[in-house]
Amino acid sequence: MSSPESSPYNEDDASPHGETRKTEWPLWEVFIRGQHGLSHRHVGSLHAADAEMAIKNARDVYTRRNEGVSIWTVRASDIAASSPEEKGSLYEPANDKVYRHPTFFDIPDEVGAM
Amino acid sequence: MYAQMIKSTGQGVKSLDEMEPEERAFQERIDAGGKIEPKDWMPEGYRKNLIRQIGQHAHSEIVGQLPEGNWITRAPTLERKAILLAKVQDEAGHGLYLYCAAETLGVTRDDLTRDLLSGKMKYSSIFNYPTLTWADMGAVGWLVDGAAIMNQVPLQRTSYGPYARAMVRICKEESFHQRQGFDIMMKMANGTEAQHKMAQDALNRFWFPSLMMFGPSDAESVHSAQSMAWKIKMNTNDELRQKFVDQTAPQAAYLGLTIPDDTLKLNEETGHYTFAEPDWEEFFDVLKGNGPCNTERLEARNKAWDEGRWVREGLIAHAEKKRSRKMAAE
Numbered sequence: 004m005s006s007p008e009s010s011p012y013n014e015d016d017a018s019p020h021g022e023t024r025k026t027e028w029p030l031w032e033v034f035i036r037g038q039h040g041l042s043h044r045h046v047g048s049l050h051a052a053d054a055e056m057a058i059k060n061a062r063d064v065y066t067r068r069n070e071g072v073s074i075w076t077v078r079a080s081d082i083a084a085s086s087p088e089e090k091g092s093l094y095e096p097a098n099d100k101v102y103r104h105p106t107f108f109d110i111p112d113e114v115g116a117m
Numbered sequence: 118m119y120a121q122m123i124k125s126t127g128q129g130v131k132s133l134d135e136m137e138p139e140e141r142a143f144q145e146r147i148d149a150g151g152k153i154e155p156k157d158w159m160p161e162g163y164r165k166n167l168i169r170q171i172g173q174h175a176h177s178e179i180v181g182q183l184p185e186g187n188w189i190t191r192a193p194t195l196e197r198k199a200i201l202l203a204k205v206q207d208e209a210g211h212g213l214y215l216y217c218a219a220e221t222l223g224v225t226r227d228d229l230t231r232d233l234l235s236g237k238m239k240y241s242s243i244f245n246y247p248t249l250t251w252a253d254m255g256a257v258g259w260l261v262d263g264a265a266i267m268n269q270v271p272l273q274r275t276s277y278g279p280y281a282r283a284m285v286r287i288c289k290e291e292s293f294h295q296r297q298g299f300d301i302m303m304k305m306a307n308g309t310e311a312q313h314k315m316a317q318d319a320l321n322r323f324w325f326p327s328l329m330m331f332g333p334s335d336a337e338s339v340h341s342a343q344s345m346a347w348k349i350k351m352n353t354n355d356e357l358r359q360k361f362v363d364q365t366a367p368q369a370a371y372l373g374l375t376i377p378d379d380t381l382k383l384n385e386e387t388g389h390y391t392f393a394e395p396d397w398e399e400f401f402d403v404l405k406g407n408g409p410c411n412t413e414r415l416e417a418r419n420k421a422w423d424e425g426r427w428v429r430e431g432l433i434a435h436a437e438k439k440r441s442r443k444m445a446a447e
Contacts, residue, residue: 026430027227030220047283048217050226052432053439064210067203068290087157 030079031057033064035071043075051076119177119241119265120170121332122404123350125343126162147348152278155221163347167277168222169238170349172229175215176240179233180414182208184248185257193251200297201254207290214283221279234419242400243330245408246322252305252312256319258298260327260365266291267361268331271351280349299368306372313373320369321377325395331358333397362390 028050034043046065051057057076066074085093101107110117133141140160146153153159182205189205192198216226232238243261248254269291273284305316331354335341344350352360366383369376378393403411 026426026433027225028429028433047214047286048220049213053436056432056436063206064213067206067210084156087154 028052028056031061031076032079032082033057033061034075034077035061035065036073037071038069043073046070048079119181119268119330120173121239121241121330123166123170123173123340123344125166125340127339128162128343129339130342130346144346147276147346151276152281153276154278162343163349164222166344166347167280167349168219168224168229170344171215171219171222171280171283172224172232172238173240175212175219175229176233176238177244178208178212178215180240180244180418181261183414183417184244184246184410185254187248188251188254191251192254197301204258204294204297207294211287211290214286215280218277218279218283230422234415234422236406236415239404240414241330242403242408243326244414245403245410246326247410249322250315250319252301252315252319253323255298255301255305255316256323258294258296259302259368260298260320260323261330262291262294262298263365264327264330264361266295267357267364268352274348274351276348302372302374306374316372317374320374324377325399328358328361328392328395329397329400329403331355331361333400359389362392363388366390 029052030048031051031054032048033046035046036043049057049060049064051060054076058074061074061076065071097103131140133144136144139158143153143157143159143163153163185201185205185208189198189201192201216229219229220226229238233240243264248257266288269284269288273281273288275281275284302316302319305312305319307313308316333354335354341350341353345353362381366376366381380391380393382391383389384391402408406412
């Protein structure tokens with residue numbers, strides 16, 4: 004996902020952020036659903052003035068080779084995301100709960116497929 | 118390559134012992150084949166280096182549309198025209214995937230565009246050569262896209278997640294580009310005498326500039342050493358150039374065309390071709406802005422930017438008007 008979270012790009016490398024910002028189209032994240040009934044999947048991002056244009060641009064940029072049958076676009080600034088620092092508290096509790104996986108249980112062969 | 122002479126920190130590669138804990142964890146993750154994602158901690162040098170590299174790569178895709186766009190109206194058949202249009206459209210898409218990857222590093226596409234337009238950021242030297250005949254469309258696809266693929270395929274494994282994912286998409290499409298170029302070359306090389314000559318002429322003009330795409334030998338470069346440690350560069354320039362020559366020489370033979378290098382020879386022992394180096398003075402001169410088409414290319418991009426300004430602004434104004442009307446209605 005395109006969320007410029009790191010420190011700002013400094014002036015040594017770029018023109019100062021000034022006038023262009025006002026006229027820069029906002030960033031949209033693009034999600035495409037493929038042909039075979041799978042969920043929408045994040046494929047990338049693009050700039051567009053509004054939602055309608057975001058869909059049109061997404062069609063041109065991300066579905067030139069029949070990659071999808073449905074497009075979602077959402078303003079990048081509207082996405083809430085977990086932060087990498089939370090990795091431990093969010094995901095570690097799942098590590099010691101192996102019984103959540105079916106392979107935890109031994110089913111005798113004579114029972115057959117289950 | 119599409120990104121040439123990218124500068125890194127210039128300070129040489131630190132050993133793990135010399136690093137602060139944060140940086141060591143970062144490097145160990147890369148060493149273990151892990152991916153770095155936008156919100157993860159990263160050294161400032163890594164971020165800047167990537168912005169320069171991805172930005173230059175993106176600019177190359179965009180400027181690279183110009184030499185081919187030159188032939189869209191003059192393609193020999195409707196089918197060739199449709200194919201070339203699709204190819205040039207792909208290049209715009211490739212530029213966009215890459216700008217988006219760069220934007221995850223905290224730079225905006227307009228920042229990068231401005232730096233291209235002012236000449237501060239570069240694009241690949243190859244696009245400063247003119248496309249004089251239809252056979253050049255063949256040579257560009259076969260040689261230029263072929264050389265780009267050499268670099269882009271390994272970059273699918275690069276350490277920065279968004280860059281790697283952009284490369285996966287690009288590589289899928291790039292293969293079509295190279296094949297369509299080779300298809301044009303086959304047609305021309307097996308055509309009339311005049312067509313065959315045209316194909317040979319295109320090869321003559323594009324051979325050495327294609328070898329230059331990989332950049333000069335960087336076996337000793339501190340910048341490349343750092344980029345390789347960070348896995349944002351996967352092979353040395355010489356390795357990729359050798360691979361390109363090894364792959365391309367037999368293809369030229371198949372076409373019945375002669376690579377313009379008298380010294381080109383297969384070394385039976387190593388299985389690799391020996392070949393002549395391109396003229397590196399010419400390369401540096403082109404990078405400085407003195408190639409045959411540098412001025413024309415930058416002028417074309419500046420013109421597009423300036424003349425598109427009212428469209429960009431108009432659409433923003435329209436979107437704002439619609440939004441405020443909708444809010445008023447609610």
